[in-house]
Amino acid sequence: MDFLNNLFTNLYDNVKVLLVDALKSSGLPADAQGVLVALVLAVIVITAILIFAPVTFLALTYLERKLVGRMQNRIGANRVGPFGLLQPIADMIKMFTKEDIIPANADRLVHTLAPIAILIPTVMSFAVVPFGRNMQALDLNVGLLYIVAMGSLGTIAVFMAGFGSSNKFALIGGMRAVAQIISYEIPQVLTLVTILLLTGTMSLQKIIDAQSGWGGWQWYVFAFPVGPIAFIVYFLSALAEVNRTPFDLPEGESEIVAGHMTEYSGMKFGMFYFAEFLNMFIVCMIAATLFLGGWQGPFLPPWVWMLVKTYALVWIAFWFRGTLPRFRIDQLMGFAWKVLVPIALINIFVTTVLLPLYNSLGF
Amino acid sequence: MTIPELLTHLAFFVFGALTLVGALITVGTRNLLHSALGLVLALVGVAAIYFLLEAEFLAVVQILVYVGAIAVLILFAVMLTRGLMTAGLPAFNGQWIAAAGVALLFFFIFFFIAIGTHWPIKNFQVTTDLTPKIGEQLMTTYVLPFEVASLLLLAALVGAIVIARE
Numbered sequence: 048m049d050f051l052n053n054l055f056t057n058l059y060d061n062v063k064v065l066l067v068d069a070l071k072s073s074g075l076p077a078d079a080q081g082v083l084v085a086l087v088l089a090v091i092v093i094t095a096i097l098i099f100a101p102v103t104f105l106a107l108t109y110l111e112r113k114l115v116g117r118m119q120n121r122i123g124a125n126r127v128g129p130f131g132l133l134q135p136i137a138d139m140i141k142m143f144t145k146e147d148i149i150p151a152n153a154d155r156l157v158h159t160l161a162p163i164a165i166l167i168p169t170v171m172s173f174a175v176v177p178f179g180r181n182m183q184a185l186d187l188n189v190g191l192l193y194i195v196a197m198g199s200l201g202t203i204a205v206f207m208a209g210f211g212s213s214n215k216f217a218l219i220g221g222m223r224a225v226a227q228i229i230s231y232e233i234p235q236v237l238t239l240v241t242i243l244l245l246t247g248t249m250s251l252q253k254i255i256d257a258q259s260g261w262g263g264w265q266w267y268v269f270a271f272p273v274g275p276i277a278f279i280v281y282f283l284s285a286l287a288e289v290n291r292t293p294f295d296l297p298e299g300e301s302e303i304v305a306g307h308m309t310e311y312s313g314m315k316f317g318m319f320y321f322a323e324f325l326n327m328f329i330v331c332m333i334a335a336t337l338f339l340g341g342w343q344g345p346f347l348p349p350w351v352w353m354l355v356k357t358y359a360l361v362w363i364a365f366w367f368r369g370t371l372p373r374f375r376i377d378q379l380m381g382f383a384w385k386v387l388v389p390i391a392l393i394n395i396f397v398t399t400v401l402l403p404l405y406n407s408l409g410f
Numbered sequence: 411m412t413i414p415e416l417l418t419h420l421a422f423f424v425f426g427a428l429t430l431v432g433a434l435i436t437v438g439t440r441n442l443l444h445s446a447l448g449l450v451l452a453l454v455g456v457a458a459i460y461f462l463l464e465a466e467f468l469a470v471v472q473i474l475v476y477v478g479a480i481a482v483l484i485l486f487a488v489m490l491t492r493g494l495m496t497a498g499l500p501a502f503n504g505q506w507i508a509a510a511g512v513a514l515l516f517f518f519i520f521f522f523i524a525i526g527t528h529w530p531i532k533n534f535q536v537t538t539d540l541t542p543k544i545g546e547q548l549m550t551t552y553v554l555p556f557e558v559a560s561l562l563l564l565a566a567l568v569g570a571i572v573i574a575r576e
Contacts, residue, residue, distance in 0.1 A: 079413050081414075157444070188467070189470045192471070195474060196471075196477075199482075200478065203482065222489065229479070229482060233567075248539075388567075388571065389571075
């Protein structure tokens with residue numbers, strides 16, 4: 048059990064010991080050895096994250112097709128491989144081999160850079176996500192704000208895609224996306240203030256540690272009455288920020304083809320798709336970290352718990368997609384400004400009033 | 411110079427170059443959209459330099475406020491302005507002499523401030539989390555500017571909700 052609990056951290060430590068031993072005999076100066084070990088370990092961690100991301104993407108596309116299919120009384124992908132398990136691989140090959148088309152009137156540079164720009168902040172977000180006990184690439188003191196900042200960087204890329212394509216649907220989609228992301232960022236950040244008030248830290252590791260008591264009843268989602276409200280507001284506004292149904296107006300195919308992705312084909316389209324699924328995954332991971340105690344849980348290894356909680360939230364996101372119709376654009380903005388922002392503000396007020404009570408309870 | 415220091419210097423020059431390239435694109439290109447995106451590049455480069463100086467809070471806030479809000483606002487303004495989007499706008503208009511004068515004035519002000527200031531270098535590394543200290547200072551020493559700024563932001567927020575209601 049202990050072996051499984053610390054599988055990845057032990058692996059990391061063993062590689063580190065191996066590296067240090069191997070370099071000792073090399074005769075390099077001591078600080079050069081230290082730098083080399085640090086660099087190699089950083090490359091290993093980054094590679095692990097860069098492998099984790101596409102694998103997660105493949106798993107999510109398969110899951111979404113299967114789950115939404117089931118919810119709509121269909122079977123879903125079942126042709127490639129047993130239970131359609133190889134469908135993501137087939138999709139990937141298709142994406143890679145399709146022709147890459149750039150419209151004649153497009154701003155070539157901006158059009159080409161947009162799919163790259165959208166993926167960079169997404170992958171960078173993984174740097175501070177705690178995957179398990181001691182499994183965090185970088186425990187930033189401002190981890191919470193860092194996640195929000197990376198989320199807001201994606202706006203620029205969506206904008207580039209919408210504008211660089213020289214297409215009216217892409218332009219409308221881009222405008223909608225930017226307006227939506229900015230609007231929903233406000234309730235999202237305001238609910239994070241609630242967490243900030245309860246913990247007094249922005250380090251994701253410390254936020255998880257603060258939720259460790261009472262066998263799971265100290266998770267912030269159970270900090271009645273503000274915890275559950277903050278969780279719901281955060282989850283809804285985060286889903287809106289990553290353009291998931293029912294907030295996927297920027298790419299509403301019944302109105303504006305595919306929004307900012309209209310003119311993209313092949314792997315460039317794939318990168319947008321990739322970023323969208325990964326953003327949703329990160330949002331669910333952060334929600335699990337902030338409100339559901341992160342990697343903590345009984346019996347199973349911490350990293351399994353983290354994945355279980357994340358995939359439970361991902362499942363809820365798919366559930367929304369399978370059951371709810373799309374908002375209208377004015378309803379969407381109204382929902383952010385008239386419903387979520389006031390709720391979040393009241394929530395902050397109630398939190399500050401009840402803070403002594405929460406502190407005496409150990410939250 | 412030790413190797414970690416060398417790497418830090420290298421990173422500084424890379425990010426500094428990134429910032430300068432972004433700034434040059436901002437002022438050099440005739441396509442207004444490219445200018446705005448160049449500005450984003452420059453702002454991200456500055457944030458990276460803040461990270462390098464271990465001012466993480468400042469770096470993240472730089473991205474949140476300047477890239478996430480102000481640059482997006484500029485992009486929106488560009489997008490909603492008819493006629494500005496056509497590439498190859500004239501680089502000069504009737505105000506170029508005044509603009510050059512103001513730019514030169516600002517350059518000399520900043521230049522002499524940078525030259526005239528004594529920059530103390532402390533020979534130790536900041537290891538503690540500075541964010542709570544920034545918060546404490548905002549609530550004690552700098553409480554008046556903080557309250558004025560938050561009042562302004564609250565008024566803007568309420569105004570936005572009122573406009574959205576109409």
